[in-house]
Amino acid sequence: SEFDEQTFKNMPYLRACLKESLRIHPLVLGNARVSATDMILSGYRVPKETQIMIVYLSLINNDSYYPRSGEYLPERWLRSEVENEENPIKPRSAFVNFPFGFGARSCIGRRIVEMEMELGIARLVRNFHVEFDYPTENAFKTLLFRVPNIPLKFKFTDVEN
Known part of the structure; x- marks a missing residue:
């Protein structure tokens, strides 16, 4: 069957896996802004610009x-x-990790990217057994962005229907 809107609503664990992967291995290391006015931030004077x-x-x-x-x-x-059941491992703040930025300057393609990742991974795991047989220590290095530091050689085997 094809994926539709209802199918995506029934994939919360896949969405959670993507969020956790982006938390542990963010593409970018941070986000920058230029102050619009003089301000005091945590007791420090921060000049405009x-x-x-x-x-x-x-x-x-x-x-x-x-x-x-x-x-x-x-x-x-x-x-x-x-x-009313509390999740003891949930994030303590919604304002800590922004893989796509936040607010007016957040990534305009965020929803499309998230949907493409969900759809692509869902199709892969539905149609293939995926294997990765390399140690993942120091899997990424940081240049301007985080990039793979190990070979990305996956083995895909058809899933028998």
Whole structure:
């Protein structure tokens, strides 16, 4: 069957896996803005037109924002099916990780990119067994962006229908 809107609504775990992957391995390391006015920020004077950068890595690897931050836990992004049940590993703040930016200057293609990733991965795992047989230590290096530091050689085997 083809994927449709209802199919996407029934894939919360895939969406959670993508969010967790973008948290652990963000494409960019931060986001920068230029201050529009003079201001005091955390007790420091910041002159107008100062470039201010948020470095995500210090936040996304901090257990006070992401409990058990060193672990890959897609469940942190799932809503509980039990009303009023608290998820102990959910992010402590909605304003810590912005893989597509935030607000008026966020990525205009965000929804399209998210949908394409979901659809592409859903089709891959529906049609193939996917294997990756390389150690993942130091899997990425940082240049202007984070890029693979190991061979991306996957083995795809058809799933028998």
